[in-house]
Each structure stands twice: as structure tokens, then as C-alpha cells.
Amino acid sequence: MSSNLWFWIILVVVILLAITLVTGLTVARRRRITLRAPERPEGEPKPRGGGYRADGGIALAPGGQEAPPHPAGERTEVDGQPGVGDDASVPRDAPRRGIVDVKLPTEEPAPAAEPEPVAVAVEEPEPAAGRLERLRGRLSKSRSVFGQSLLGLLGAGDLDEDSWQDIEDTLLVADLGAATTTEIVERLRTEITTRTVRSPEEARQVLRDVLTGALETDAPRAVRALPHTVDGQKQPAVVLVAGVNGTGKTTTTGKLARVLVAQDSRVVLGAADTFRAAAADQLQTWAERVGAEVVRGKEGADPASVAFDAVKRGVEAGVDAVLIDTAGRLHTKTGLMDELGKVKRVVEKQAKVDEVLLVLDATTGQNGLAQARVFREVIDVTGIALTKLDGTAKGGIVFQVQRELGVPVKLVGLGEGPDDLAPFEPGAFVDALLG
Ligand SMILES: Nc1nc2c(ncn2[C@@H]2O[C@H](COP(=O)(O)OP(=O)(O)OP(=O)(O)O)[C@@H](O)[C@H]2O)c(=O)[nH]1
The missing domain is CATH 3.40.50.300 (P-loop containing nucleotide triphosphate hydrolases)
Incomplete structure (x- = not known):
């Protein structure tokens, strides 16, 4: 084989390697999601923390x-028996008595006069x-741990494997349970890639949709x-x-x-x-x-x-x-x-x-x-x-x-x-x- 032919073969291999490297880098960059906070128009007040705003009354x-059937999901926790029935804890207002010496009365005391029954005014609910309006903000404790951490993670910028791990941990700490957490994280990953999320608002919307979806039921x-x-x-x-x-x-x-x-x-x-x-x-x-x-x-x-x-x-x-x-x-x-x-x-x-x-x-x-x-x-x-x-x-x-x-x-x-x-x-x- 002539040295000329070798030169061309090496040149083609080098070009192919360079193309593969550039394509790989571009794909990797696209898979990282960068979120940037939007500019707030001057003078617009900071949004206040949302409260629980149920639109209607109790249905x-x-x-x-x-009742239509509502199938239960997979059970994730099987150990331990609940403390119900006769083995449950002593009620908080059960009488507690120590051993004391008491003097017995020698003569019957005069019966105390019956107190006059007090009329209770009927309230107008x-x-x-x-x-429902008044119940805004009552979930503030739940909110500070759950919502704020999740939004912080999703809105912070590039979502790498560590960020997803943190999201999973946040859901677990908030008591969502292993099965629900896995389901929600998987859905979030899919939605965030397919919807090409680019801003914290979009990330918030995806999170809202996924969490609301997890709570929907036909019942x-x-x-x-x-x-x-x-x-x-x-x-x-x-x-x-x-x-x-x-x-x-x-x-x-x-x-x-x-x-x-x-x-x-x-x-x-x-x-x-x-x-x-x-x-x-x-x-x-x-x-x-x-x-x-x-x-x-x-x-x-x-x-x-x-x-x-x-x-x-x-x-x-x-x-x-x-x-x-x-x-x-x-x-x-x-x-x-x-x-x-x-x-x-x-x-x-x-x-x-x-x-x-x-x-x-x-x-x-x-x-x-x-x-x-x-x-x-x-x-x-x-x-x-x-x-x-x-x-x-x-x-x-x-x-x-x-x-x-x-x-x-x-x-x-x-x-x-x-x-x-x-x-x-x-x-x-x-x-x-x-x-
Ligand atoms: N913070 C808060 N306290 C509540 C709520 N619901 C009930 N409580 C309080 O929980 C305590 C127990 O409530 P009860 O209604 O007596 O509970 P119970 O299940 O009837 O209790 P037993 O009769 O002993 O079985 C009371 O101090 C209530 O005021 C609530 O939604 N939030």
C-alpha cells in the first residue's frame, strides 16, 4: 500500500473522530437544563406565599x-402492627391516681347546690x-420543607444526577413514601425533558402538574x-x-x-x-x-x-x-x-x-x-x-x-x-x- 493511500485513510479516521466528539458534546449540553429566573417588572410586588385556596365549599x-371502587396502590410498608383496640395507648384524659391515705368523713356533708344550667348560645357558622378563605397559609409548615426545597432544587439550574437524588430525598423526607416518590421522580424526569423546561416558572408548572396528577382519583x-x-x-x-x-x-x-x-x-x-x-x-x-x-x-x-x-x-x-x-x-x-x-x-x-x-x-x-x-x-x-x-x-x-x-x-x-x-x-x- 502506498504512503499516499495511508495518508488518506488516517485523514478520514481523524475527521470521523472529530465529528463524533463534537456531536457527543452537543447532545450532553442539551440534556442539562439551565433555568434562569425571569426579570420582575419594576414596581411589581414580590408574590406572597400561596395559601390553601379551595374554590368551593365542602362538596x-x-x-x-x-361508592365507585378506587383501587389501592402497591403497599410499601408491611412491618409492624398498629396499636389499636384494647392495646392502644391510655387516653390522655384517663384518671391517674397514686396511693394516698385519706381520712373518711365522720358525718355526711350537706349536698352542694346544683349549679344553674348555663344556656349556650347557638352559633351561626x-x-x-x-x-375556606381563612385557611390560607395554614399549611405553612408543610410548605416550608416540601414546596420550597423542591422549587429551590428545580429552579437552581442544571439538573444533574445529584439534583435528582436531592429531589427524591426531599419527597421521602416529606413522607410521600418510597413508591409514590419513585413514581413522581420518574414522571418529573420525563416531563422536564419532553417539555423542554427553560425557566423556574415552567419548572413550577411541571411540578404542579405532576403532583396534582398524583393526587387525582376517579372516586x-x-x-x-x-x-x-x-x-x-x-x-x-x-x-x-x-x-x-x-x-x-x-x-x-x-x-x-x-x-x-x-x-x-x-x-x-x-x-x-x-x-x-x-x-x-x-x-x-x-x-x-x-x-x-x-x-x-x-x-x-x-x-x-x-x-x-x-x-x-x-x-x-x-x-x-x-x-x-x-x-x-x-x-x-x-x-x-x-x-x-x-x-x-x-x-x-x-x-x-x-x-x-x-x-x-x-x-x-x-x-x-x-x-x-x-x-x-x-x-x-x-x-x-x-x-x-x-x-x-x-x-x-x-x-x-x-x-x-x-x-x-x-x-x-x-x-x-x-x-x-x-x-x-x-x-x-x-x-x-x-x-
Ligand atoms: N391542630 C389541630 N388540632 C386538631 C385538629 N383536629 C383535632 N385537633 C385536636 O386534637 C385533639 C383530639 O381531638 P378529638 O376530637 O378529641 O379526638 P378524638 O379522636 O375524638 O379522641 P378520642 O375521643 O380520645 O378517641 C383535640 O385537642 C383537638 O382540638 C386539626 O385539624 N388541627
């Missing part, structure tokens, strides 16, 4: 309809739309608390409120009663939490404040019989809804779950239970989720009320609860106040988290 639907979120007709007769909607002790069952029952009364519904409250005497008193106070009737039994009475009486009273009085507050703990050796199943069966001798609301405390994270699984298996839970979202930095629990329990989150509790109950709307919720 209500008539009872008597079957604010209409739902006005109340309706309306609380079935409106009356319906059975054989031409008006039938009140029956709502059973369940959950372990301290999650906020009584408070949520009271808040929901206020929402219903504000919409001109007549409500009977059933105090089937007969374990804790104070729970019945608490419910009675709620009833008096909103102008609802309460049916209660003696302390230690059979919860099923109290629930039965409440529904009976509701049907006889022709009210619109009967809300039954159940116990998170029991006197008897019967398991809490058996007892709840009994309450439901006994109530259904009178009227169908239209809504079984499981109240979960957002601050308890994984433990609450484990408890919820037990409830779901025993009573047919139709909706979740997630309380104390104002008191946790882990707003991500909403994603996990819904995905893993296969039940829609219908209501969120955002404070201890009587009107701090909001409907759950994925878009509004994500906006509040992102700020």
Missing part, C-alpha cells in the same frame, strides 16, 4: 349510592366559602351527608366517623355538623364514644353550639346501641343527616374492630351507612397509615379526613394515604377552630404546598 352528596370526594329517598320516604344520610383515639374524630364530627347546619341541614349527632365520658360532653357542646340534637348513652354503654338510638331518632325526626362519633378505644375485651363492625351492622338495621369517614392524624405519619389499613380491612372506609395538617411539616402524607389505602381524602383539618375543616382539592392543596 356533599346524597347517601344511598354505592360562617358560610363555607368565607371559611368522588363529596361527603355523602345529604338525605335520600327510600321507598318514597325521606331517609337521613348516616355518616360513621372512625379512627384511633386522639386523631380528632369528635372535633371533625362537630366541624362537619357545622358545615351541614350552615347549609340548612338538620343534624343528629350520635355520641357512640362511650369509653371516654368527656367525648360525649365534647360532642354535646358542639351540638349545642351549632343547634344540632345529640343522642348519648351512659358512660360505658354499648356503643352499638347508642348509634342505633341516634339513627332511630334521626329517622323519626326526619332530619337530613346523622353523624356518629365512635370510640378509638373500648371498655370491653372485645377488639375495637369487632366493636366497630358491630356498630355498623346494628345501625344498618335502621338505615344504610352512607359514609364511613376514617379520621387520620397527619402528624403520626407511618403509624397512622398502618392503623388505617386495619380499619379499611374491617369497616368499608369510604373517605379519609386527614386532620392536623396545620401541625406537621410532612404534608406529603396526603399522597401516601390516598395511594396506599385506595380511599379518597375528602376532608382536611387545618386547625382546632370550629371552622378549620376544608374540602380536599388536589390543585389547591399543591398550590398551597408550593407557595
